[in-house]
Amino acid sequence: MTKLVDEKISFAAIKDNLCDLFNGNAKTPLIDAMQVYKKEPMIGFHIPGHNRGKGVHPKMIELIGSDALALDCTDEFDNLGTLHPSTGAIDEAQKLAAKTYGAKRTFFITSGSTSANLALAFALTSPFDEVLIGRNCHRSVLTGLIISGAKVNWLIPKKLKDWSIFGNIEAQDIEEKLKNNRNIKLVWVTNPTYEGVVSDIKKIAEVCKKYKATLIVDEAHGSLWNYNSKLPTTALQLGADAVVHSLHKTGGAMTQASMLHLSKNSKFDEEKVIHALKLLHTTSPSLLLLASLDGARANLSSSTGQKMLNNAIENALFFRKEAKNIENLTVLEKNIDFDITKIFIKMKGLTGLQLEYILERDYKIEVESASDAGLLILSNIGNSKTEFEYLIKALKEISKTKYDFEHKNIKIMPLIDPEIVMNLREAYFAPKESIDKFEAIGRISSEVVALCPPGISILLPGEIIKKEHLPYLFSYDKIEVIRE
Numbered sequence: 039m040t041k042l043v044d045e046k047i048s049f050a051a052i053k054d055n056l057c058d059l060f061n062g063n064a065k066t067p068l069i070d071a072m073q074v075y076k077k078e079p080m081i082g083f084h085i086p087g088h089n090r091g092k093g094v095h096p097k098m099i100e101l102i103g104s105d106a107l108a109l110d111c112t113d114e115f116d117n118l119g120t121l122h123p124s125t126g127a128i129d130e131a132q133k134l135a136a137k138t139y140g141a142k143r144t145f146f147i148t149s150g151s152t153s154a155n156l157a158l159a160f161a162l163t164s165p166f167d168e169v170l171i172g173r174n175c176h177r178s179v180l181t182g183l184i185i186s187g188a189k190v191n192w193l194i195p196k197k198l199k200d201w202s203i204f205g206n207i208e209a210q211d212i213e214e215k216l217k218n219n220r221n222i223k224l225v226w227v228t229n230p231t232y233e234g235v236v237s238d239i240k241k242i243a244e245v246c247k248k249y250k251a252t253l254i255v256d257e258a259h260g261s262l263w264n265y266n267s268k269l270p271t272t273a274l275q276l277g278a279d280a281v282v283h284s285l286h287k288t289g290g291a292m293t294q295a296s297m298l299h300l301s302k303n304s305k306f307d308e309e310k311v312i313h314a315l316k317l318l319h320t321t322s323p324s325l326l327l328l329a330s331l332d333g334a335r336a337n338l339s340s341s342t343g344q345k346m347l348n349n350a351i352e353n354a355l356f357f358r359k360e361a362k363n364i365e366n367l368t369v370l371e372k373n374i375d376f377d378i379t380k381i382f383i384k385m386k387g388l389t390g391l392q393l394e395y396i397l398e399r400d401y402k403i404e405v406e407s408a409s410d411a412g413l414l415i416l417s418n419i420g421n422s423k424t425e426f427e428y429l430i431k432a433l434k435e436i437s438k439t440k441y442d443f444e445h446k447n448i449k450i451m452p453l454i455d456p457e458i459v460m461n462l463r464e465a466y467f468a469p470k471e472s473i474d475k476f477e478a479i480g481r482i483s484s485e486v487v488a489l490c491p492p493g494i495s496i497l498l499p500g501e502i503i504k505k506e507h508l509p510y511l512f513s514y515d516k517i518e519v520i521r522e
């Protein structure tokens with residue numbers, strides 16, 4: 039315990055002095071190898087068949103440029119290294135990432151944190167193993183458990199009813215579950231939530247340790263935390279065994295590029311994870327995506343990246359301060375721990391979806407997402423203060439304008455506790471039929487229904503369908519249910 043506190047202090051110091059300390063870590067072995075590849079082209083008779091962009095549609099070249107296409111390749115060729123097994127420049131880049139995040143091992147993923155979650159479920163759970171999963175987990179966690187066949191025990195996070203979202207998970211709720219069911223050997227929580235609510239992972243990790251349960255933290259939305267002490271502390275420093283980061287979401291990597299870290303204290307056999315990744319990950323990883331992970335890590339470790347991140351934090355604080363002066367606007371921040379860069383707001387008189395629509399139509403502003411309850415703004419490393427000033431101005435104007443909208447509730451998270459009557463895998467593979475959603479009330483769902491974002495399931499295989507589910511299922515006519 040004392041050790042964790044010490045680590046946090048020294049880690050914060052490292053973070054604050056990154057530009058000096060990370061000179062070595064700001065190396066970019068994979069980007070450098072790609073540069074060599076670009077300068078010294080070989081005559082290729084291999085995949086990808088477009089052969090450095092020569093075989094693509096001219097409009098595609100015009101759209102993204104011949105340089106990007108010339109670099110579109112997979113591993114195995116041209117001395118760039120391989121991902122599975124990890125060799126060459128790819129291996130070097132992964133090792134640098136592990137060092138930066140303080141992990142025992144880091145794996146680069148080119149098919150999103152979805153694949154990282156699938157691999158963890160596949161590697162660390164077996165049929166009939168009992169696991170404890172946060173009800174607000176991403177659907178990929180459930181898909182992983184459908185594959186493995188583990189038995190799910192549900193952990194219901196706090197409900198922030200005024201905002202129609204899930205909040206934090208309490209360590210004592212986990213302790214209660216682990217005390218009452220000694221068969222549970224793995225706990226899986228999402229932190230932060232999509233809207234930025236943060237749980238006390240240190241306490242949760244202590245509870246897991248006490249009951250000898252492995253702790254996985256899906257930190258998909260927290261990949262920046264490692265790089266600034268004003269942000270929450272990454273679970274890798276707090277006792278989690280495995281942590282997932284979607285670097286592509288906020289870390290500056292390209293879309294689909296993620297990392298899976300095994301922490302220094304993880305006890306499970308890392309070969310199991312390597313094996314699962316080998317089976318579940320694409321066998322043609324995009325070198326562009328892998329290089330973007332190398333670049334994101336190096337950028338955030340550099341003084342330039344540090345400036346970007348400091349600006350993102352300053353901009354978020356600026357927005358939060360200014361928002362207090364906007365009539366009818368509320369920002370989610372009371373009575374919760376949160377990541378300041380994720381700003382969930384609501385405006386009296388408008389649903390989040392209506393506000394999103396006005397921002398897009400009248401101001402050409404796009405936000406991260408919206409529901410009836412609110413709207414999510416991200417203060418990103420790519421945003422400027424001027425953009426935030428414009429957003430504030432827009433919100434001020436909107437708050438003073440009368441809009442003539444019909445109020446329709448169409449997208450609202452039903453925060454109902456699921457009534458689960460069958461195991462996930464059993465329900466998923468049971469004989470099923472597709473029926474009208476209005477006739478499905480009282481029947482057992484056999485599919486995962488989860489709108490993205492945030493990808494939290496509304497209905498799970500094995501869950502009884504209730505009328506409270508229906509408003510959220512606006513884009514569904516039919517639902518797959520277990521045949522009676």
Ligand SMILES: Cc1ncc(COP(=O)(O)O)c(C=O)c1O
Pocket residue numbers: 149150151152153155175176178228232256258259284294296491492493
């Ligand atoms: C908490 C969480 N985990 C995992 C994922 C999957 O991430 P990816 O889109 O990188 O596959 C998401 C996606 O939104 C998410 O919100």
